[in-house]
Amino acid sequence: MNRLQAKYPGESEYLQAVREVLESIEDVYNMHPEFEQAKIVERMVEPDRIFSFRVTWVDDKGEVQTNTGYRIQFNSAIGPYKGGLRFHRAVTPSMLKFLGFEQTFKNALTTLPMGGAKGGSDFDPKGKSNGEIMRFCQAFMQELWQCIGPDQDVPAGDVGVGGREIGYLYGQYKKLARQYNTGVLTGKGGTWGGSILRPEATGFGALYFTQHLLHHAGKDIAGKKVALSGFGNVAWGASIKATQLGAKVVAISGPDGVCHIPEGITREMIDYMLVMRASNRDRVEDMATRFPDKAQFIAGKKSWSIPVDIALPCAFQNELSEEDAKELVANGCWCCCEVSNMGCQPGAIHYFQNNGVLFAPGKAVNAGGVATSGLEMTQNASHISWTAEEVDSKLHQIMQSIHEQCVKFGTQPDGSVDYVKGANIAGFMKVAQAMLEQGII
Ligand code: GLU
Numbered sequence: 001m002n003r004l005q006a007k008y009p010g011e012s013e014y015l016q017a018v019r020e021v022l023e024s025i026e027d028v029y030n031m032h033p034e035f036e037q038a039k040i041v042e043r044m045v046e047p048d049r050i051f052s053f054r055v056t057w058v059d060d061k062g063e064v065q066t067n068t069g070y071r072i073q074f075n076s077a078i079g080p081y082k083g084g085l086r087f088h089r090a091v092t093p094s095m096l097k098f099l100g101f102e103q104t105f106k107n108a109l110t111t112l113p114m115g116g117a118k119g120g121s122d123f124d125p126k127g128k129s130n131g132e133i134m135r136f137c138q139a140f141m142q143e144l145w146q147c148i149g150p151d152q153d154v155p156a157g158d159v160g161v162g163g164r165e166i167g168y169l170y171g172q173y174k175k176l177a178r179q180y181n182t183g184v185l186t187g188k189g190g191t192w193g194g195s196i197l198r199p200e201a202t203g204f205g206a207l208y209f210t211q212h213l214l215h216h217a218g219k220d221i222a223g224k225k226v227a228l229s230g231f232g233n234v235a236w237g238a239s240i241k242a243t244q245l246g247a248k249v250v251a252i253s254g255p256d257g258v259c260h261i262p263e264g265i266t267r268e269m270i271d272y273m274l275v276m277r278a279s280n281r282d283r284v285e286d287m288a289t290r291f292p293d294k295a296q297f298i299a300g301k302k303s304w305s306i307p308v309d310i311a312l313p314c315a316f317q318n319e320l321s322e323e324d325a326k327e328l329v330a331n332g333c334w335c336c337c338e339v340s341n342m343g344c345q346p347g348a349i350h351y352f353q354n355n356g357v358l359f360a361p362g363k364a365v366n367a368g369g370v371a372t373s374g375l376e377m378t379q380n381a382s383h384i385s386w387t388a389e390e391v392d393s394k395l396h397q398i399m400q401s402i403h404e405q406c407v408k409f410g411t412q413p414d415g416s417v418d419y420v421k422g423a424n425i426a427g428f429m430k431v432a433q434a435m436l437e438q439g440i441i
Contacts, residue, residue, distance in 0.1 A: 004045060011094035013317060017101050017342060018045050020361075024424035032432075038440065040432045047074045047100055048081075050093065053143035055121060057135045069140050071119035071147050071155070074100035077434035079113035080151050082370065084158030086120035087136075087165070096120060098317070099158070102341055103370070105427030106363040109402045112374035117153055119144070125160045126282045133280075137168035144169075145176045150183035150380070156373050157187040159316065162233055162277070163199065183380035186373035195376035197391045198369075203237020204392070205368015205399050206312065206339040207245060212403040213337065213360055216417065221310070222246030227303040227333075229253045230315030231284050234339055234366070236273045238314055239265050247310070251303040254284030258303050259295040269294065307331035313343030322347030329355050338362040349420065360419035363427065364402050371398045 001019055008014060022041065029035055051071040059065050070093060073081045083103040086096070096118045104116025123136050147153060157166055166187045173184060182193030190196060197204070207221075214221055226247045228235045231254055239249045248264030252273070261269070269291055276286050288297035304311060304324035311333050313320050319340060325348035328336070335358040338344055343362055344352070352359040372395055379385050386394075402423075409429075410422020 008094070011097065013098040013342070014094045014101065016318075016346065017098040020342075020346070020420065021101075021105065021424045021428065024421045025428045028425050028429070034436060035432055038436055040435055043435065044075065044104075044428075044431065045101070047072045047097060048076060049073050050097075051119075051144075051147050052093070055123070055136065055139045055143065057132075057139040059132055060129050067121050067123045067136070069119070069121045069143055070096050071144060071153070072096045072100040072117060073147075073153055074116040074118070075104040075431060076115035077431050077438065078108055079115045081117035081153035082107055082114035082156075082373065083117040083119070084156045084370075085161045085165075085169075086118070086158040087123045087125055087160030088120070089122055089124035089126075091120045091122045095317070099341055102363050104431060105424065106367045107370055107374075108427040108430040109364060109405060109423060110367050110371040110374060110398055111401055112371060112398075114154075114370065114374055114377075117155070118158070119155055120158065120161070123160075125280055128280055130164075133165065134168045137165050138172040141169050141172035142176065145173050148173075148184055149179070150181045150377070154183065154373070154377060155185055156370070157233070159232070161187075163187060163189060163194070164278075181380070183377050186376040188376070193376070193380050195372055195379055195391055196385065196388045197395065198372045198376055199233060200237040200240060201372035201391075201395055202234045202339070202366050202369030203239070203314070204241045205371065205395055206234075206238055206314075206337060206365045207241035208368065208396050208399040209360065209365045209403055210310070210312070210335070210337045211245065212400055213358060213419070214335065216403070216407065217358055219335075224248070224309040225250050225307070226310045226312060227251035227306050227308040228312045228314050228339075229303045229319055229343075230340070231273045231287070232277055232315070234369075235314040236270060236277075238312055238339060239270045239273070242312075243267070243270070250308060251306040252284060252287065253301075253303040253315070254282060256283045256285050257297055257299040258301045258306065259284050259287045259297055260306055261295045263294065266294065304328050308333055309335065311336040312339050314339040315343070316340055317342040318345050320344045320348050322351050324348060325351040325357075329357060334358065336360075337365045339366050341366065353418070353420075360406070361423050364406055364419060364423040367402055368395050368399055371395060
């Protein structure tokens with residue numbers, strides 16, 4: 001850790017993600033001298049390679065814009081590189097390195113053969129027109145196409161990249177590469193190789209995981225109050241499944257504040273989240289404007305200020321601080337499942353764990369998204385498409401298996417489960433074993 005800090009000073013998200021994993025695996029690692037001999041940790045924390053490229057495009061006013069694009073191929077020990085693309089103004093190599101590192105362990109947990117990768121750009125979709133989004137995606141793919149392939153590296157969506165962007169990216173890939181295998185990207189449209197339920201999968205999987213976690217603790221989700229953050233694809237899927245399971249989603253949020261929904265979100269409101277996302281306005285206040293009798297907008301506040309049983313961060317890394325954790329617990333919250341990648345700051349996780357709050361980390365909770373991407377790759381490779389029931393039951397099985405792995409590696413002497421340790425050790429052991437068997441490369 002000290003060596004890494006000296007080598008990459010200022011890469012705070014990356015160092016935070018690595019530290020969490022190394023702290024979790026320390027005891028197990030020390031029981032395996034063969035890992036140390038092969039310098040598994042030193043090799044695992046460095047990405048295999050990083051592509052960085054200029055992306056130049058023309059906006060609606062005719063002005064030339066330049067952004068930076070990246071693809072970080074992190075680890076291929078258990079399969080081809082796999083992971084999303086993030087378009088957000090704050091994207092840096094540190095952010096994508098943390099995401100690629102996390103993705104490696106997350107993908108290992110899914111039980112599917114996928115390595116870890118992440119990519120994206122500092123392009124800010126906020127306020128952009130559909131034409132601008134398309135031209136940016138085309139310019140981005142002009143460089144990316146040479147780095148990817150269905151058996152090589154398969155990007156997908158993440159923050160700022162949904163079905164529309166994947167469509168534009170694939171269109172340009174086809175034109176440049178003259179390859180027509182849709183398996184090169186996942187999260188595609190339903191008529192051209194996309195898996196049914198992929199849009200819902202991250203949120204659905206997170207709720208299946210939460211259900212298993214609650215069941216293991218002798219509790220039930222029905223009737224519980226839930227606060228979500230964000231209103232994008234992940235919060236949308238989580239709202240649908242939480243409501244189906246009988247919980248009440250009483251808060252969603254955006255960069256502008258929180259919407260308090262005392263009686264719980266309705267299907268009509270959930271559908272409206274898609275309209276809000278497509279508008280590129282990035283404002284949750286629009287929900288309260290559209291449904292004034294159901295939702296109350298509180299400017300500048302987070303979802304964590306609303307009293308709930310269960311908190312589900314669904315937006316961005318480090319979105320839940322130690323102060324937020326204290327406020328949640330003071331208001332009666334007893335469970336937090338991280339749906340966003342590294343959504344909780346380390347202080348928040350420690351506060352939850354020291355105060356008896358059931359806590360599970362993003363790499364376990366949100367793995368249903370990439371798992372369903374893996375199922376999309378399988379369908380593409382075998383030229384078939386499964387029904388919603390087939391995909392849903394496979395997703396459910398995968399989330400159950402991830403929960404079991406966490407329990408296996410995270411059960412403490414007092415019988416409680418440390419899900420952070422469990423997820424990190426389970427993912428690490430699988431990747432480390434594969435690296436060991438493949439020699440020093
Ligand atoms: N961006 C998602 C994640 O963080 C999904 C990646 C994928 O489907 O490849 O896991």
